[in-house]
Structures are given as structure tokens and as C-alpha cells.
Amino acid sequence: MTTIQTTELDRYHRQMLLPGIGEEGQRKLMNAKxxxxxxxALGTVIANMLARAGVGHLVIAxxxxxxxxxxxxxxxxxxxxxxxxxxKAEAARxxxxxINSQVKVTTFIDDVNHxxxxxxxxxxxxILDGLDNFETRFLLNDVAVKHRIPYxxxxxxxxxxxxxxxxxxxxxxxxxxxxxxxxxxxxxxxxCIFEQAPPPGMNPTCxxxxxxxxxxxxxxxxxxxxxxxxxxxxxxxxRPTLLSFDVWENTIRQLKVARAYDVxxxxxxxxxxxxxxxxxxxSGTTTLCGRNAVQLTQKLAEGRKLDFDEIAQRLAAHxxxxxxxxxxxxxxxxxxxxxxxxxxxxxxAIVKGTKEANVAKSIYAKYVGA
Amino acid sequence: MEVTISIxxxxxPQVDNKDTVKVTGSSVREAxxxxxxxxxxxxxxxxxxxxxxNRFINVYVNDEDIRFMDNLDTAxxxxxxxxxxxxxAGG
Ligand SMILES: [Zn+2]
Numbered sequence: 525m526t527t528i529q530t531t532e533l534d535r536y537h538r539q540m541l542l543p544g545i546g547e548e549g550q551r552k553l554m555n556a557k558x559x560x561x562x563x564x565a566l567g568t569v570i571a572n573m574l575a576r577a578g579v580g581h582l583v584i585a586x587x588x589x590x591x592x593x594x595x596x597x598x599x600x601x602x603x604x605x606x607x608x609x610x611x612k613a614e615a616a617r618x619x620x621x622x623i624n625s626q627v628k629v630t631t632f633i634d635d636v637n638h639x640x641x642x643x644x645x646x647x648x649x650x651i652l653d654g655l656d657n658f659e660t661r662f663l664l665n666d667v668a669v670k671h672r673i674p675y676x677x678x679x680x681x682x683x684x685x686x687x688x689x690x691x692x693x694x695x696x697x698x699x700x701x702x703x704x705x706x707x708x709x710x711x712x713x714x715x716c717i718f719e720q721a722p723p724p725g726m727n728p729t730c731x732x733x734x735x736x737x738x739x740x741x742x743x744x745x746x747x748x749x750x751x752x753x754x755x756x757x758x759x760x761x762x763r764p765t766l767l768s769f770d771v772w773e774n775t776i777r778q779l780k781v782a783r784a785y786d787v788x789x790x791x792x793x794x795x796x797x798x799x800x801x802x803x804x805x806x807s808g809t810t811t812l813c814g815r816n817a818v819q820l821t822q823k824l825a826e827g828r829k830l831d832f833d834e835i836a837q838r839l840a841a842h843x844x845x846x847x848x849x850x851x852x853x854x855x856x857x858x859x860x861x862x863x864x865x866x867x868x869x870x871x872x873a874i875v876k877g878t879k880e881a882n883v884a885k886s887i888y889a890k891y892v893g894a
Numbered sequence: 895m896e897v898t899i900s901i902x903x904x905x906x907p908q909v910d911n912k913d914t915v916k917v918t919g920s921s922v923r924e925a926x927x928x929x930x931x932x933x934x935x936x937x938x939x940x941x942x943x944x945x946x947x948n949r950f951i952n953v954y955v956n957d958e959d960i961r962f963m964d965n966l967d968t969a970x971x972x973x974x975x976x977x978x979x980x981x982x983a984g985g
Contacts, residue, residue, distance in 0.1 A: 562985065564985065565985055566985040567985075653985070654985055655985055656983065656984055656985050657983055658981060658983050661983075678985060679981065679982030679983055679984060679985050680982060680984055680985050681982055681983070681984030681985075682903055682984075684903065684982060685982065686981070686982040717952070717959075717981075718950065718952065718981040719949040719950070720948075720949040720950040721950060721981070721983065722904075722950040722980045722981055722983065723950065728903070728904050728984070733903075733904075733984070735984060740985065743985070768979060768982075770903075773913065777954075777957055777977070778957065779954055779957050779958075779959065779979065780957055780958050780959070781959060783959075783962040784959065784961075784962060787961075787962040788961070788962070
């Protein structure tokens with residue numbers, strides 16, 4: 525625990541006036557480490573709000589770079605970030621440094637998967653998701669239950685939103701109870717409530733069905749509210765229901781889920797099977813739904829990096845190439861089809877212009893190397 | 895019993911774009927049966943088998959999850975609100 529000077533507290537005066545927070549709560553926030561997983565629409569709002577609230581250390585993970593269509597709702601980014609082809613996590617880090625220099629930020633410009641998620645979430649006091657898919661959310665849920673870290677889920681598409689706070693139940697073998705269990709505030713996990721991810725088609729994404737900027741902000745701010753309650757130890761104030769709303773149809777529902785843990789036989793929090801963390805469903809490719817793109821997650825050996833200069837020279841013959849120290853982007857025409865290839869230094873790639881994993885793999889093999 | 899079933903946005907194309915449908919039934923099974931008899935395409939999305947909902951479909955009666963009541967046999971009374979609510983993946 526680092527020592528906090530009284531002068532560092534001054535800027536949080538309005539927040540410390542709140543009876544649930546006070547100076548003691550503020551110090552807890554300033555000593556907290558938070559994992560923001562995904563830094564798109566939800567994640568930028570979360571990172572922005574928690575940095576302003578004075579959370580001591582933010583760990584931000586995101587695999588993507590910034591596009592112009594993100595700016596409608598992803599509040600930490602601007603046109604110059606698009607122009608500079610910055611990865612989202614890096615742009616967020618730079619912006620947060622301007623917002624609140626007291627906040628330490630650690631970034632992972634990477635796909636979050638079963639091989640790296642425990643490293644990212646290590647020592648974090650809470651996990652907030654800013655994700656766009658259920659596979660990774662179930663992965664976070666596994667981490668949250670296994671390591672007894674609170675996790676706040678948020679989702680948003682169209683004009684609808686949903687959020688829910690997981691305060692995991694301990695395993696009977698655990699030596700001690702968590703503070704939220706002592707407060708009688710443990711909640712069912714995400715898989716107690718959603719046994720399976722909805723398949724494509726039942727599962728509109730923001731890229732296919734659109735999304736209203738304010739609705740994502742509302743969801744993310746609700747996530748932050750629950751995070752601040754949890755980090756300041758106000759466990760009994762945490763909303764125990766699954767909140768679901770539609771801002772266009774003016775409906776708000778609080779779905780009662782508390783019985784899900786007692787009555788259900790959840791694979792994750794009751795049976796302790798961490799299928800997602802064990803990599804049971806992992807693959808080397810992910811189709812980025814609605815974006816006509818495929819992500820290839822194969823990596824170079826630890827410590828090795830792609831030589832962007834060499835690749836840029838090679839690909840210049842095929843189309844426009846742009847590179848900075850984080851990524852290289854090349855337009856490629858192959859057999860009359862246009863692709864946009866984005867490479868990260870560790871070997872990860874996003875191939876735009878196809879939904880087929882095999883096509884993406886062959887483009888990578890052909891132009892980058894196997 | 896007449897009850898109202900609310901349909902999530904993703905499934906509205908299967909029910910002539912209605913946001914709610916009124917049906918009669920004394921249990922969730924009967925109410926969803928009446929709904930899917932009227933809109934067979936919706937049935938294909940909801941059911942995994944003869945008597946089993948897909949595991950990614952959550953059905954609530956007056957905001958209580960039917961899995962933690964009597965599942966499809968959960969009794970309904972006049973005016974109950976049945977909601978089909980899928981998880982939201984976007985963000
Ligand atoms: Zn569970």
C-alpha cells in the first residue's frame with residue numbers, strides 16, 4: 525500500500541463528501557487496481573470515469589486499433605488517434621495521463637485469452653468488462669470465480685443495455701470467506717444466469733445492429749457505480765439484480781437472479797469447472813463479427829518481434845503501407861480481392877476483407893510468412 | 895389466462911416485428927406453445943428439442959427466471975408478463 529499525501533486527495537473533494545465514500549473510501553480507491561478488459565465503447569467510458577474517480581492503477585487490455593466509426597461513442601479517442609493508427613489501449617493510456625496523472629496505467633495491446641488473462645488480472649481488486657463477445661466474458665467469469673475477484677458485466681447493443689455485478693461465492697475448501705460474503709452480498713456468477721452464449725444471428729453486435737452512443741455510456745456508468753461501491757467496501761449497496769433496459773422503448777427491468785446460485789448447479793461456480801480458462805473452446809482465429817474481418821492470434825516466440833521495416837518494404841509493392849511502433853497496416857490486393865492486413869509486433873494479425881479463417885490464414889502466410 | 899409475452903429485438907423479425915404478443919395459457923409451456931404455433935419460425939430459435947428451451951434463452955415471468963421456479967411448467971395467472979431476454983453481447 526503506497527502512502528497517499530493529503531494534497532493528492534484534494535481533487536476528490538466532491539466525491540469524498542458522499543457518506544458512502546469519505547476520505548477512507550477515497551484512499552481505498554487510490555490503492556485499488558482495476559482490470560478494464562476491452563477498451564471500446566464501454567471500456568473507454570469505464571476507464572475515463574474510474575481515472576477521474578482516482579482509482580490508483582488501471583490495467584487496460586484491448587486487441588484493436590481505432591477507426592473513425594468508433595468516435596461516435598468511444599469517448600477517450602479523437603480524430604488524431606485514428607490518423608496516427610494508435611491501438612486503443614495506447615491511446616487510452618495517453619488520454620488518461622492528461623486526465624489524471626496520479627493514475628498508473630498498465631496496457632496490454634493484445635487479444636485476451638486463456639493463455640494470458642490470469643497474468644493481466646493478477647492482483648486486481650475488480651474486473652470490469654468492456655467486451656463485445658461472450659466467449660471472453662465467460663473467460664473473465666472463470667477468472668473471477670477461481671480467484672474470487674468481483675466482476676461487473678456490461679453489454680449494450682442497439683438501444684438496449686444490460687449490467688450485473690458478480691461477487692463470487694467461495695469454494696467450500698477456501699480457508700476464509702470474502703468480505704462480500706461476510707456482508708451477505710455474494711451473487712450468482714455470469715454462467716449461473718447465462719448458461720451459454722447466444723449464437724450468431726441471435727446475437728446482434730454493435731457492428732451489425734448499430735448502437736446508440738448514450739446507451740453504452742449509461743451501461744458503463746452503471747458498471748462504474750457498482751465498481752466504486754465494491755472498491756469502497758459498500759458490498760450491501762451493490763445492486764443484486766440483472767438490470768436490463770431499452771432507452772428507446774422506455775423499459776427498465778430488474779431481473780431477480782439471486783436464486784440462480786442456490787437452485788442451480790452452475791458448471792463454473794458450483795462445479796468449479798473453468799472450461800474457458802482451460803482453453804476448451806479456444807482457437808487460433810476469431811471472426812470479428814459484423815466487421816468482415818478475422819483475427820489470427822498465433823504469436824511469435826517470447827521476446828521476438830516482427831521486423832516492420834522489412835515487411836513494409838516487401839508489402840509496398842502490393843499497396844499502401846503505414847506503420848508505427850505498435851502496428852503495421854497494409855492494403856493488399858490478392859487474386860482481385862482487396863484485403864487490409866493489420867500486424868502487431870508480436871505476430872498477431874487482423875485481416876479485413878474476409879470472414880473465412882482459412883482465407884485470412886493464407887493471406888498471412890503469403891504476405892507475412894508462416 | 896391471457897398473458898403478454900415480450901419479444902427481444904433480435905427475435906422480432908420472426909413475429910412480424912411485434913414487440914409484444916398476447917396469448918392464452920395456464921403455464922409457460924402453454925403460452926410459448928401458443929406463441930410458436932402462431933409463429934413457427936420463432937419456435938426454431940427458442941427450442942433445442944421437443945420440450946427444452948435453448949440454453950442461451952432466458953425466460954422470465956414477472957422478472958423471475960423460470961429455471962428457478964418450475965421451468966416450463968411455471969404456472970401463469972391472468973395478466974402475467976412473460977419476457978424472453980437473451981444476453982447482450984455487444985459493447
Ligand atoms: Zn455460477
